[in-house]
Amino acid sequence: MIEARFLTKSFRDKKRGEIFAARDVSFRVEPGQIYGLLGANGAGKTTTLRMLATLLKPTTGAATIAGHDVVTASTQARAQLGFLAASTALYGRLTAREMITYFGELNGMTSAAIRARIKVLADELDMHEFLDRRCDKFSTGMKQKTSIARTLIHDPAVMIFDEPTLGLDVMTARSIVKFVRDCKARGKTVVYSTHVMSEVEKLCDVIGIIHGGRLLAEGTLAQLREKTGEQDIEEAFIKIVGMEDAK
Template identity: 50%
Template sequence: MITTNELTKTFTDRKRGSVRAVEGVTLECRQSEVFGILGPNGAGKTTLLRMLATILQPTSGTATVAGYDVRSQGQMVRASIGYLSGSTAPYDRLTPREMLAYFGALHGMDRSAVAERTREVLEQLDMQEFADRRCERLSTGQRQRVNIARAVLHRPPVLFLDEPTAGLDVLASRTVMRFIRQCRDEGRTVVFSTHIMSEVEGLCDRIAVIHRGRLAALGTLSQLRERAGGGSFEQVFLRLIGEDDA
């Protein structure tokens, strides 16, 4: 469903010169899989997702999403994905229901299809209570659920979620995690970045550990534990990125 081969992104910084935010990442994400991208802040997780979503062009290397090349078939990639970033925000003067109708039209869905899909998504994300309330009046957790609903409205086979639970309380986070599992059970590929260990342990089928732009490790939780010599997942993570001083 998703493949990368030596994917690299280099930026030019006035003070530091050439900076490689992502370097030589090769991985594969499968259908019906929750694939976690785990790493500390600044590791390159967001840059990697932005390249896969065609927001950024790779400096070198290749990647395909849903069978489409991110360089030459960007429009087809974008039609096949739902994308949630830290900067995604709802339109304050619209209600969630109005927002979904608007984005459904942008995706070329007819009114009856939008209405039916809106009903499904509102139920799956526990949004019925505030579906007709202006977004400017919603809490952080409610607004994030609106953003996720917008990303999945057109039933994309691939979802990219960048830190989807950032700033959410326990109940809102649980709703989002439950919805991600539902997406996997429906056959979608879900790729999400996080630095929260409990989310990775409770949700991911496989995990890519990213550190300083490089792929430090890739595998199931049990495979990563075996490679790192056991212990808590926090200890495993620190060993894999070479930061375990214990």
């Protein structure tokens, strides 16, 4: 489970003073649920997810990952977490097997457990052909599969995806969407951030609309449609964001 309570992150800027990248963001995601964080570029999605992934410390507020506080028990929280983002790359000079093994070791797994897990993941993701090739020679699809295997090596209870389809071709993006669905089917707690409306429609059980660092609205697709009176998610999004900007 993921629980964020009034998560706030501010930075000091010499010219602009205190800048809030995220402000009082609160939401809760249950196991087997996909929470979609929908927002434009610079809305505060990445900052919020980085706080959940313990990469950034909240200025105020708190969050827990599978019951572990992201500040006071950050190591335990990360042990329950798989984080996949466009910015989480692979080591080009390592092979896919070495890459996955490295993260298995960092997660405290034994060599035998890593070997067994790699076999399972390579079967599932159809990776055997390139498992022992260096990552810098991979196609985008191969890289994504290796990244997925890297995040799943320790079978985490919570998955966070930060714009994972950014810059990917249609086929690779589809495989990512399928993988996110599989995570849900396995009972994992999933947070999925994107600015692609169609992905939200396809995937998310609950959608949170974030803008200017604030979570403006939250609900199922049906609830957001009802709230805005718009059938199209893009129109609903524009309406919610527009109302906030008009204030």
